[in-house]
Amino acid sequence: MERNWYLRIALIAGVLVFSLYQLVPSWFYFQLPPSERNGEKYDQSVPSWAPSARKHLNLGLDLQGGIHLAMGVDVDRAVKAKVARRADEIADFLREKKLPVEASAPTPDGARIAVKTSDPKRVESIVLDQYGSELTSPSGAPQGTVYFAFKSKVLQDFQAKAVDQAEKTIRNRVDKWGVSEPDIKRKSNNQIQIQLPGFKDPEKAKELLGRTAQLEFKITDDDSAALDGVRAALPACPVDQGLLRAPLPEGGCWSVEGVELPGGQARQATFVAANTRAQLDAAVDKAAKPLLPPGDEIGVGEGTIGAGPVKDRFYRTYLLHGKTELTGDYISDARAAMDNSQGAGKPVVVFTMTPEGGRLMEKLTTQNLGRRMATVLDGKVETAPYIQGKISTNGQITLGSNRPYQQMFEEANEIALVLKAGALPAPVTIFEERTVGATLGPELIKKGTTAALVGLLLVVAFMILYYRATGLIADLALVLNALLVLAIMSIIGSTLTLPGIAGFVLTLGMAVDANVLINERIREELRAGRTVRQAVEQGYDKVFWTIVDSHVTTLVAGVVLMQYGSGPVRGFAVTLIIGLVASMFTSIVVTRAFMDFFTRRDTARLSV
Structure with missing residues (x-):
């Protein structure tokens, strides 16, 4: 028994050390004033031997503030x-x-x-x-x-569904993004209110949430010579050994590229290029749009100039058929990956289409073999490769321009995220943006903390006065339970809000309740004439399944809330689930280890 007891004590000690170690960043985080918690001073305050400074407990929008956005859906x-x-x-x-x-x-x-x-x-x-x-x-x-x-x-039903879909899409993006405790809800006039607690980068939030992620596949009109007419209105682009040379003329210029046509034919297709998107748009409006044949449109993409390690970015046109052959609505999954087909790895977005999307893609590519198919994301031509064979369920998006690897990889991740979370049914406009402060305020936070500590101390005192030695053991387990829950929350980056605190307090109450059941059962066994050792064994054995049943049923409810809830409800569920698992460990494993040790002899006495 003693060997088994030492193993259990080693496990408990390991859990205690692990919990205290994981809470070190949180300790230093809350020691600083709020204005210094997210700066360099906090990073320097965390010891080098401690976990990453990012692994600390966060406070929700109601406790620490964050970003508030109001977006309108262009129905x-x-x-x-x-x-x-x-x-x-x-x-x-x-x-x-x-x-x-x-x-x-x-x-x-x-x-x-x-x-x-x-x-x-x-x-x-x-x-x-x-x-x-x-x-x-x-x-x-x-x-x-x-x-x-x-x-x-x-139309009325469609407009209502468009706003509903936009709200759901934004919620999916926030959930997949990892922002804890978001508050997303509908407002009047087709607006959606979004609150991101603790988030400090409004530009990144607007980029992610405002991106429509409208993915379209269109066939290029390489047969048409309509854009040849721009040569009379724009200067020719400077060329060096067949390649464009920077800088391009102010106001845009024209150049040609060799394109292949079905049947083995080829021609020189004219396109418009410029140094900036604004210059290209002005040149297109002036020289290209009046020449467009019916059913065609101008697509805009990016390219690079230069053969060395440092390249200049420029913008160029593609002549596309106006009809959208296929959209990203048929995408079932997307992720960032590496394309090693040309030696050096380059970030790309790999996507998988639904069975229906795969059927339509196969039909589209079969009918247009040998032509170029443009991948248009949010109105920008990302790539326009030739269709060499039938494509069905799998494909990839190659990102334009030669930028730093990390920047391209982050963009690939963001594109994959928004595609996987769903495309917005229509563009959204940001009507309101502000960084908000804590709505509860420091005084209310202090009162809430005081109330929680007072309540905890009263529970601890009650357990000691009513159950004496066994109550003291339950209190020690309760402290370990609280430390373990907070440590796990800090590891996963959970945000602490009022609903989260409610879940935390609820799990502490369930941990105490489990020990009350155990102690009362031990009392009954002692009254029945059992020895102390027998009473402890019978008490834990007979109450074990009762404790498991109560925890599992609550755990199922927590899983359902986490799966289908969002915002504060989901935060409550996460805290509840973590607390339930910790409660079962401390109530059954921790307290029993100490009880077994103190009652290991037949002559042992127990104060219960």
Whole structure:
């Protein structure tokens, strides 16, 4: 028995040392004034032998402040995008039905779909038979054209769902990002309020949360020579041995690149380039857009100039078919990875599509073998490789420009995160941004801390007065329980808020409750005439499954809250789960180790 007892005491001592060691950064963190806790002074105060300075307990927005954002969802733009997608869908549907259709596109205001056809009545009848549950055919269309528009109820439902989807997407991004205890909720006027406790970088928050992550796949129009006309309006880009030479002329310039066409043909395609995005946009508006053929659009990407280790970034155009062949809505997973196909590893984003997305991608790539397919992320052409063969469920996004490795890797991680969390259904606009202070204030925090300590001391005193020696053992286990819970919370970077404190106090109460059950059972065994040794063994054995049942049922509830809850509810659940596991360890393992030692002899006496 003694050998077994020494092993258990070694385990308990190890847990105690581990807990105290993990709480060292938190101790130095809370010793400093709030203004110095996140600066260089705090980093220097943590001893070199201690865990990383980042492994400390955080305070929530209600205790320490953070970032407050109010974002508005552009539902009108979402509606226009839906109208454009339905216009393309109607065009494909009519062509499959062998009906005469010249064009199917949104009207200039983006509210209706205009279908040009030589048989308007038949087209109207066929389309309404297929889409009548959502579309109507308003009057006022010119001759040879049919108008279609979404019903008011359909648009209202779609707008509401767009805001709901935006809220869910932002919540997913925050949860995957690792920000603890976020507060995300709907407001009026299609706005979403976001509070990030303890987060100190508003620019990064806006970049992550405001990024629409609209991923589109479009086919380049390399057959068209429409952009050749820009040569009359812009100067030629300087070239050195066939490569662009920096700096490019102010206001933009034109150059050519060799492109391959299906069937083995090739041609020199013209594109516009500039030093900055603003210069390129001005040059495109001036020289390129007036030349666009119907159904085409200008895509913008990045490139690099120079062959040495230091390269200059420039912006360039791609001539794309306006139709979006496939979107990122079909992506099921995404992650940052390394592309070693060309020797040196380069960060890329690897994605996996859903079965339906894989089928559509395979159809798209089969129909466009030998052509370039542009990957457009948030309106920027990231890459435009040639389709060499059929692609189905797996693909990757190659990031443009030659930037530092760490910067590209961070961007790949952020793109993967937002793609995996879901694309925003429409762009969002930040209406309000501020760094907020603690809403409770130092005085209320001090009162809450005092109340918790007083309550803990009263429980400790009650256990000692009522159960005497066994109560003292339970109190020691309770202290270890608290240290272990706080240590685990500091390791995972948990944020301590009022709901989290509630979960913490609840688990301490359950730990005491378990010891009360054990002590009362030991009393019953002693009254039944058992020896002290037998009473302790029977007390723990008979109460064991009762304690397990009570903890497991609460644990299941905590897991459900963590899985489906968010914000404060999720923080409460995390603290509750950690506390339950620690409570079972201290109530069953710790207290029994000491009880077994003190009652190891038949002549032992027990004060209970």
